[in-house]
Amino acid sequence: MPASPTVPAPEPTVRGILLVEPYNALGIALSSALRKFAPHHAIRVTQTLVEAEAASKLIKPELLVLDLDPAPGDELAFLDRLRERYPETRVLVIAASPARELRTVRGIAGALQFIGKPFDLADFGATVQALLGPWAAPPTGDVRGTLRDLQILDIVQLKCLALSNSVLRAETPSRKVGEIHFRHGEICHAATDGLGGVPALQQMAQWPEAKFSESELPAEAPKTIDQPWAILLLEVMQRAERGHAKSLGEEPVAASPPAEPPSPPSKTILVVDDTEMLLVFVADVLATADRTFRVLTAATGEAGLKLAATERPDLILLDYSLTDMNGDDVCRALLEGEATARIPVLMMSGHLPELAKTASSYDNVVETLPKPFLSGALINTVEKILAAGPLPEPAPPLSASQSESPPPGPAISAPPHASSSNGHGAVPNETLPTEPSPPDSPSTPTASLVLAPPREAAASTPRWSDPPPPAAIVAELREATITLSLDVVSAELTADFRTGALQLKLAGLMVAVTMDSTGKSPEIDFELGALTLRSDGRINTVRITPTSQSPQSADSQTELANCHAPDEWKEAGGRGDLPPEQRHRGQMRVQMSAYFNVLRVELSPTFQLEGIILQSRSDNVHVQVSDNRAPVMQFALRQVQLDQAHRLTGVSVAAKR
16 A cells, blocks of 8 residues: 655744743743733744744744844754745844944844843834834835845854854855854954955855855964954945945846826824834834825934924924933924924833923923833824824014003913814823723733833833843743741640641741742742732732842841751651740741732833732642751641731641641
8 A cells, every 4th residue: 555645734824933042031021021012923932942943833933032142052053944944034133242333234134133132121122023013015115134135244243142163154056155264253264265354254245145054163263354343244234235235226227117106195204213123113103004104214313303304294203312312302403493393293202201391391292102102002193193283383472562461351371282273282291191902802902012212321121131130021920839938926736746737927028939830930039919818818819029129138038047947846757746845935937838820910011020919729838947957848728817908917827637
């Protein structure tokens, strides 16, 4: 009987994001953030490239997020295999110190996009949203890179950031061959077609496509290049861009039939922000909302002011914190210019106090959008401002007779930015706009999220490195165990001198948390919050919140370090019996572990962790003397004591046999 033909496995249809993150805590944080930025994508988190390759066969990764710090090794072969299977995948590489200038020159044409560690959550979110945007048909006509467009410049930057010690070999379809040597992440040698050093690297940078392989760096490798890699690559990229532009200008242009003149744009919108990916994303959102919009972008306040004066846009979207000036400086300069004084400004920022202050101080700020915000809110606000038209002409100054003889009636002073006849009105300081829930799913955002770029001056902006700070985001977890310290107030013994019950008093609010079934603890400190009780007086839910208090500075730590179980208890045959003379001393500290299901994770508007609501899944608890040498005993909660703020003060537990 002939063998049945092998049926190839069907391609996955689920849109997905593949995250390769070796650090467990950072993986939890980033996966939670990705679920907020891309709620309709499946998220797969892996710690190695081998796991990532297996996971890629289960989902169709539209985006690969690869942490290169530390470098996983063999990343070049992994990308090559992924490119063969999914050439339209976009890649975001997290690295220790990518050069911002290289990102600016390479732009969105690079197959690999880079973000530096530590990074702002807002910058990460803006980049993810841009990479998941409508790149198939970009409104600006720019070439936008995917793995299909992987070129030497992408690979060289990747190897430098990975601190590689290797030889990169590139071969073109026309059989051109070149080598680039890396030592500790620096480019030390390049050779091709009789050229060596920098000229060889410059020639290879202009190869449109190539196949790559990698080998070990020999001990006696030649050294023909002695420049810092970032400076060298910047020069090579700039030269490659000039060569590409020149070659395009020399190509003959085929005659095409005359096309109908395009309809004039209905409105011109200027976006001023210093985050490249945010400019890309906002431009895509606006162009998708209305194809007649003419969207201009500027990365600095100075460039924005020049464009505003020459192009006279109908609306300016302005970030508050720019690299060269703040948003209030831009607003002041716009008001002082005759050609720009009537242009309405939509101020965007993650710094809410500065946002509100600027809105209340400058008449041209007609609306504000705190970052992060949903794309639906952006479109609605833009359409509202454009419908209202330009700012009204300033009122003429009063004549002397008018100022000396005010009209009869009560004097009425208009509040700052009160809505005028043209419909403009800035949001007051205390009423910054909030994002309405999407109608089809109140609890899950369906529009895209736009997030604020990094700001060194904003102490409240979350920054992640390894490990994440206490305010890092926790993933959508299912189970948790909390362990807290309590002092023994009294004990009840059975007739055979076994421990029957304990009355315990809380020693401190700091708790240790173990998430899920992995047994791993997040590198975040928590403290105990309010509890709710069931009708039988036992625990229903408990709220834990992140805290900046160090465990070493907690009140209970000194006592814990010097607390030992009585020798009589530890020598009682391992049964956990409490000697009678210890019955009422209250001199012993224990650790109690309780078990919960994760009911809800609470995040702030800037996606910082505010709290976790846990629901009790068992009345059983485990108790152990603090020095960890005594046996663990199983008890059942019998009674819970709370203070007026519904925080735990003590419990009584009964031993289980």
